[in-house]
Amino acid sequence: MGVTVRIPTPLQKLTDGKSVVACSAANINELVDALEKDYPGMKERLTESGKVRRFINIYVNDEDIRFLNKEATLLKEGDNISIVPAIAGGF
Amino acid sequence: MLIITRADLAKVIDHCIAGLPNEACGILAGRDGRVEKVYCMRNVRPGPASYEMDPEEQFRVLKDVRQVGLTLTGIFHSHTSSPAYPSGIDVQQAYWPGTLFPNYPEAVYVIVSLRDRSRPEARGFRISNGTVTEVDLITA
Numbered sequence: 001m002g003v004t005v006r007i008p009t010p011l012q013k014l015t016d017g018k019s020v021v022a023c024s025a026a027n028i029n030e031l032v033d034a035l036e037k038d039y040p041g042m043k044e045r046l047t048e049s050g051k052v053r054r055f056i057n058i059y060v061n062d063e064d065i066r067f068l069n070k071e072a073t074l075l076k077e078g079d080n081i082s083i084v085p086a087i088a089g090g091f
Numbered sequence: 092m093l094i095i096t097r098a099d100l101a102k103v104i105d106h107c108i109a110g111l112p113n114e115a116c117g118i119l120a121g122r123d124g125r126v127e128k129v130y131c132m133r134n135v136r137p138g139p140a141s142y143e144m145d146p147e148e149q150f151r152v153l154k155d156v157r158q159v160g161l162t163l164t165g166i167f168h169s170h171t172s173s174p175a176y177p178s179g180i181d182v183q184q185a186y187w188p189g190t191l192f193p194n195y196p197e198a199v200y201v202i203v204s205l206r207d208r209s210r211p212e213a214r215g216f217r218i219s220n221g222t223v224t225e226v227d228l229i230t231a
Contacts, residue, residue: 010192045187053188057146064147084150085187085194087166090114090141091178 001026001075005035006082014039023081028058028071031081046083055086092227093165093199093215095119095126100230104211106131107169107203113137116144119165119201120156126164128156139171141180165215167201175204175214177223185218193219199226 002024007015015021021038025031029050036043045053051071052058058065059082065073075081095103099119106129107115114137118130130152136143156163170178177185177200185193185200199215206212215228 008187008194009196010187010190010194013192045190055184055188057150059150062150064150082150084146084153086143086146086184087116087118087149087195088136088141088143089168089178089181089184090136090138091170091173091180 001077001079003031003075003077003079003081005031006080008083008085010085011042011045011083014041014045025075027075028052028060028065028073031075032071055088057084057086058082059084092124092229093119093126093201094124094229094231095165097230099126099129100213102129102131103167103201104203104213107167107205107211108208110134110137110169111205111208112139112171114139114142114169114171116142116166116168118144118149118152118156118163119167119199120159120161121164122161124164127161128159130155140173142168163195163198165199165201166195167203167213169203169205171205173204173206175202175212177202177216177218182218182223191221199228201228 117132119126121127133145134142204212215226
């Protein structure tokens with residue numbers, strides 16, 4: 001499935017500065033692999049032990065994958081994926 | 092430098108006070124270093140020493156910011172009993188996990204200390220390249 005992925009600023013070093021890239025993947029796991037193939041280093045940035053890292057949120061169109069089917073969330077042609085770092089902290 | 096109107100700064104501080112005893116947080120949208128819109132956000136990891144923006148609300152707000160032609164200018168949160176200075180956790184969370192790549196390099200991190208409840212103190216910082224640099228927070 002051809003999808004577009006919005007890349008956050010801290011990962012644009014891996015995409016030669018591109019903020020949006022095109023990919024082909026049927027689910028989020030495949031998307032991570034496809035990104036890794038095109039932009040080495042991406043998988044380690046996005047996942048830990050096969051799961052999306054804590055404090056990294058991934059959206060398919062407007063839906064958080066945690067409320068869909070997490071890493072197994074299916075993608076369809078034309079989907080817009082967003083990778084968004086959480087905003088958190090405290091003391 | 093970050094310029095914010097007195098009314099907008101009051102909105103930020105009011106939201107932080109309303110969140111007590113827990114920390115509160117929000118987003119400042121604007122252009123050219125000037126805040127034009129304050130988004131008071133929900134803290135989904137509420138505690139006197141912790142905050143995390145509601146991810147869904149954050150996604151929606153950042154989209155709204157882009158759609159109204161503004162940019163993410165600042166990120167604010169409160170410190171309920173410590174100074175208006177980024178904590179170790181604040182600094183760590185400002186970077187992509189395991190790197191020194193700032194998540195939101197365009198944003199000034201505004202911290203509102205409510206240590207002295209009668210005199211809230213707001214200060215602004217840039218967190219990048221492994222350093223914390225104070226920026227002038229100008230009320231106009």
